[in-house]
Amino acid sequence: MGTVRLWHVSAGGRPALVLGPLAVDPACRELGIGAALMNQALAAARARGHAAVILLGDAPYYTRFGFTAQKTGELSLPGSFERDRLLALEFTEGALDGAWGMIVPTGKSLPKARAVRAVKAPLAVPHAA
Numbered sequence: 062m063g064t065v066r067l068w069h070v071s072a073g074g075r076p077a078l079v080l081g082p083l084a085v086d087p088a089c090r091e092l093g094i095g096a097a098l099m100n101q102a103l104a105a106a107r108a109r110g111h112a113a114v115i116l117l118g119d120a121p122y123y124t125r126f127g128f129t130a131q132k133t134g135e136l137s138l139p140g141s142f143e144r145d146r147l148l149a150l151e152f153t154e155g156a157l158d159g160a161w162g163m164i165v166p167t168g169k170s171l172p173k174a175r176a177v178r179a180v181k182a183p184l185a186v187p188h189a190a
């Protein structure tokens with residue numbers, strides 16, 4: 062019915078999470094599922110000790126969860142984006158104070174499916190002459 066994702070990032074050198082995408086099946090909207098996903102994701106982030114969450118989205122939706130553009134004015138994303146949609150929520154006060162620069166992913170990459178298959182495939186052992 063819906064999905065939300067959190068990514069480890071560096072926000073101008075500050076460790077943070079980026080939230081997104083958040084999406085709810087059009088047939089299931091306006092039932093509180095988006096809010097439930099947001100509240101669950103934010104609670105999980107806070108419980109794991111993350112200091113701040115950043116996202117690119119509609120301020121009229123995300124202000125209800127505490128997101129503002131107050132601390133993102135000096136942060137950038139690769140490619141073009143609308144600055145007033147770059148929002149943040151601090152769990153630790155001041156976590157994004159003075160944050161300046163590019164937001165880049167820092168999480169570990171999962172191995173590609175092909176690489177996993179290759180690892181699982183039996184090794185070819187040459188016969189002894």
Ligand SMILES: CC(C)(COP(=O)(O)OP(=O)(O)OC[C@H]1O[C@@H](n2cnc3c(N)ncnc32)[C@H](O)[C@@H]1OP(=O)(O)O)[C@@H](O)C(=O)NCCC(=O)NCCS
Pocket residue numbers: 083084085086089090091092093094095096097117118119121122
């Ligand atoms: C945004 C989205 C996740 C909300 O999911 P949802 O399950 O319908 O949300 P909820 O039921 O928790 O909340 C509904 C409320 O959010 C409001 N809302 C939904 N989208 C909004 C938006 N883009 N801007 C402002 N308010 C919005 C609704 O008007 C409703 O307001 P109300 O509580 O005053 O009636 C869903 O509409 C969606 O998947 N949209 C397409 C993808 C998207 O836009 N994602 C992120 C937003 S940038």
